[in-house]
Amino acid sequence: MYRIMMIEDDEKIRQIVADTLKKWQYDVVEVTQFDQVISEFEKTDPHLVLLDINLPVFDGYYWCQQIRSVSKVPIIFLSSRNQNMDIIMAINMGGDDFIQKPFDLDILVAKISALIRRKYTYQEDEGSRFIHRDLQLNVTNSTIEYKGQCTELTRNEFILLQLMMRNIEKIVSREDLMQALWNEDQFVDENTLTVNVNRMRRKIAALGLADFIVTRKGMGYMIE
Numbered sequence: 088m089y090r091i092m093m094i095e096d097d098e099k100i101r102q103i104v105a106d107t108l109k110k111w112q113y114d115v116v117e118v119t120q121f122d123q124v125i126s127e128f129e130k131t132d133p134h135l136v137l138l139d140i141n142l143p144v145f146d147g148y149y150w151c152q153q154i155r156s157v158s159k160v161p162i163i164f165l166s167s168r169n170q171n172m173d174i175i176m177a178i179n180m181g182g183d184d185f186i187q188k189p190f191d192l193d194i195l196v197a198k199i200s201a202l203i204r205r206k207y208t209y210q211e212d213e214g215s216r217f218i219h220r221d222l223q224l225n226v227t228n229s230t231i232e233y234k235g236q237c238t239e240l241t242r243n244e245f246i247l248l249q250l251m252m253r254n255i256e257k258i259v260s261r262e263d264l265m266q267a268l269w270n271e272d273q274f275v276d277e278n279t280l281t282v283n284v285n286r287m288r289r290k291i292a293a294l295g296l297a298d299f300i301v302t303r304k305g306m307g308y309m310i311e
Contacts, residue, residue, distance in 0.1 A: 092133035
């Protein structure tokens with residue numbers, strides 16, 4: 088489950104947005120101590136930050152700079168400010184998007200989904216391949232190679248394996264995997280995920296690498 092950190096001092100807005108995101112299966116962390124934003128950020132390690140500009144103690148520009156000094160996490164500014172300079176400053180400070188209040192919740196969810204999809208299910212700056220235990224996942228053509236043998240992956244298999252290989256030795260929950268596929272505008276249920284994981288396992292085993300993906304019962308999957 089992807090974790091979203093909300094830095095918003097308007098309790099009503101915070102609650103409405105949080106309730107909406109939870110319905111979309113996001114885990115929401117609500118900041119209420121606005122002098123301890125960075126410590127809360129480091130403790131919760133969110134996948135995305137929603138950040139207001141007008142805040143107690145320090146404004147959102149300050150906190151954006153502080154977050155950017157330690158993380159490349161996606162940041163969306165939410166603000167009632169509507170001047171071009173406000174938007175320019177937000178982006179220049181390290182924000183990824185700017186949404187003006189009042190905003191449509193469906194648009195907010197769509198923007199969050201798009202940013203998370205680009206950040207966590209697509210390859211960015213890390214190079215064009217992932218390698219672990221001599222298995223190579225090629226991002227450019229969605230293939231896997233092992234000891235001179237190569238096979239193609241379907242789009243779903245590629246998304247799932249890439250997410251797992253970004254999290255070597257960490258359990259990736261079934262919910263996170265289904266969310267990654269759902270972000271591709273496909274209907275995904277428990278059975279669909281199981282079918283794709285099993286098919287991917289068979290392809291890897293056929294190359295000569297057994298037990299590459301391990302099931303953690305009741306939690307998800309991991310690559311050891």
